[in-house]
Amino acid sequence: MxxxxxxxxxxxxxxxxxxxxxxxxxxxxxxxxxxxxxxxxxxxxxxxxxxxxxxxxxxxxxxxxxxxxxxxxxxxxxxxxxxxxxxxxxxxxxxxxxxxxxxxxxxxxxxxxxxxxxxxxxxxxxxxxxxxxxxxxxxxxxxxxxxxxxxxxxxxxxxxxxxxxxxxxxxxxxxxxxxxxxxxxxxxxxxxxxxxxxxxxxxxxxxxxxxxxxxxxxxxxxxxxxxxxxxxxxxxxxxxxxxxxxxTSLAATWEEHFAADGPRYAAAVSRRELLPGQRVMDMGCGSGLALPALRDEVGPRGVVLGVDLTPAMLTAAAREGRAGVAHLLLGYACRLPLPTGSLGGVFSAGLIDHVPDSAAALREWARATAPGGVLLLFHRSGRAERAARHGRPLAPDDLLAEQNLRPTPHATGWDLLCYEDAAHHFLARAVRTG
CATH class of the missing domain: 3.40.50.880 (Class I glutamine amidotransferase (GATase) domain)
Structure with missing residues (x-):
């Protein structure tokens, strides 16, 4: 999509x-x-x-x-x-x-x-x-x-x-x-x-x-x-x-299309190795499928932020009850309304390769994350599966291709530790350097 x-x-x-x-x-x-x-x-x-x-x-x-x-x-x-x-x-x-x-x-x-x-x-x-x-x-x-x-x-x-x-x-x-x-x-x-x-x-x-x-x-x-x-x-x-x-045109039906993916999001969140009490952000949270799992990871003393550019998506998240487990914020990936070093980690699903300036977004997420904080980039489909669904071959300039993605986090304040482009999911895990 x-x-x-x-x-x-x-x-x-x-x-x-x-x-x-x-x-x-x-x-x-x-x-x-x-x-x-x-x-x-x-x-x-x-x-x-x-x-x-x-x-x-x-x-x-x-x-x-x-x-x-x-x-x-x-x-x-x-x-x-x-x-x-x-x-x-x-x-x-x-x-x-x-x-x-x-x-x-x-x-x-x-x-x-x-x-x-x-x-x-x-x-x-x-x-x-x-x-x-x-x-x-x-x-x-x-x-x-x-x-x-x-x-x-x-x-x-x-x-x-x-x-x-x-x-x-x-x-x-x-x-x-x-x-x-x-x-x-x-x-x-x-x-x-x-x-x-x-x-x-x-x-x-x-x-x-x-x-x-x-x-x-x-x-x-x-x-x-x-x-x-x-x-x-x-x-x-x-x-x-x-x-x-x-x-906006998809927000009203987003949840019914992707609600079954909740377990996939929860499994991905578990790979973050979050600690109770941490402050974490789901960037591009949509209707908030990952927010309950993030809340479970950081516990009642932690803070979960669901940030999205589209007001209608935040409305959909609130309608699904996600405002009860996270603070829902309107925000742009390249200019977050957050203090420097205030996050313990960032989760983002299906977003980074669609941001016009992905390096600027990663740099901004690094600014808002304390050293040692974890970044998890996730997609419910692997690159080959998505390419086939759209009727096109894998593109050599795809940002999420390993040879393209690996140098980008390093240049923007992250150290890429794990890269998985599997048949039915994509996952990259990085740690904030500094």
Whole structure:
């Protein structure tokens, strides 16, 4: 089993003129491929964000609160946004996309008291200076409004920008979802397209085209900065994002697929030679199959940590009662939320050869482990068995091949003492040097 390769950023586009404009420019400048889902042309909305580095949902005249024939993809878009939020996939919603994002997170979209069209000023809030995208923005920002609906944010959302008529102008959901009610992405081409597509709304702003060049000159640096920061965030998280998205879709059924492997995990844990009272970590714990065995090894005075990158997997572990035997922590293999030398050992099953920088991960695990601590790398299948299952030959550059693995622990603070690539399991045991 392997997760999807990154395929770039998906832009959901409801009308031809509602393009990403400056958003797309920033994403492509960051080396992120952009794929457009043209719902107006009948493109299907994906069921999951597997393989995506980010999701962008653009605007349109439809209503985020109405399953009308004019908006046949509303339910599918909300479902995709919910899974993306659960998987912590970076999301950017613009106008209608922002309203859909709010609804997907538990908020409410509703009709406003009339159309808000044209250039206007929004105020950044006290939450903006701590936001990854909004931090450098001025207190007052000129933006293009082109909407008539509004929204109420869900509990926990951070309001980032506001105005008197429609208070919700920009917001953040969690650590990776942003909504912009206004059109910060526009350039002169976009203004012309909007005015042509919606002449009645444009007629309410007689000097729209004349005022646009000066407005864009003033707002473009802030516009470009927001989207450049979003693109940089997406690029820096891409590998983690695709991993989380893949495992989020599997978390609900993970236990039923692998529960029978519990004895295999217990047998592997017993090879660690742990001592009662030690502090141990299962890195990439998933639904926590190894956690009960680790608890048995270290006893009631010991500490067991189950660490995983995917929130849905930790939810699955808690559902299986593993929170009663271990502390469940959200964490990344290459940057652990643990003090130096605080662990007596590390257990990790089926993870190390899928981490983008395996040497960095091993080095980080060594940092968090005291000298003499034990590392056990485990897989429920041997290398040959896994290769056959995926219909491919054994690869000479496979990290877990002995000639490749043996020098890696030594260079990252570990001494490899045992290597077993058996028919039905893989196991490597190393000790923290120093």
């Amino acid at each position: 392997s997760w999807a390769e990154p395929t770039g950023v998906l832009v959901v586009q409801h009308l031809p003129h509602e393009g990403p404009y400056a958003i797309g420019t920033a994403l492509e400048a960051a080396g992120l491929p952009v794929r457009v889902c043209r719902t107006w042309a009948g493109d299907p909305v994906p069921e999951s964000p597997d393989g995506l580095a980010a999701l962008v949902v653009m605007g349109g005249p439809m209503a985020a609160y109405d399953d009308s024939p004019a908006f046949p993809t509303r339910a599918a878009e909300l479902a995709l946004l919910r899974v993306a939020l659960e998987a912590v996939v970076p999301v950017l919603g613009v106008c209608l996309g922002a309203q859909l994002l709010a609804v997907a997170a538990g908020g409410v979209a509703r009709p406003g008291d009339g159309q808000q069209t044209g250039w206007g000023t929004v105020r950044t809030t006290s939450a903006a200076p701590a936001d990854p995208l909004f931090a450098p923005l001025p207190e007052h920002l000129r933006v293009l409004h082109w909407h008539g609906d509004t929204m109420d944010l869900p509990a926990g959302a951070a309001l980032l920008a506001s105005c008197d008529r429609y208070p919700v102008q920009a917001f953040r959901i969690g650590g990776a979802g942003w909504g912009l009610q206004f059109h910060l992405e526009v350039d002169e081409e976009a203004i012309d397209a909007f005015a042509t597509a919606f002449p009645d709304e444009a007629a309410t702003v007689p000097d729209l085209r004349e005022s646009t060049p000066a407005e864009l000159t003033a707002s473009a640096p802030h516009r470009d900065g927001v989207f450049e920061r979003f693109a940089a965030l997406v690029a820096s998280r891409a590998a983690r994002t695709t991993t989380r998205a893949f495992f």
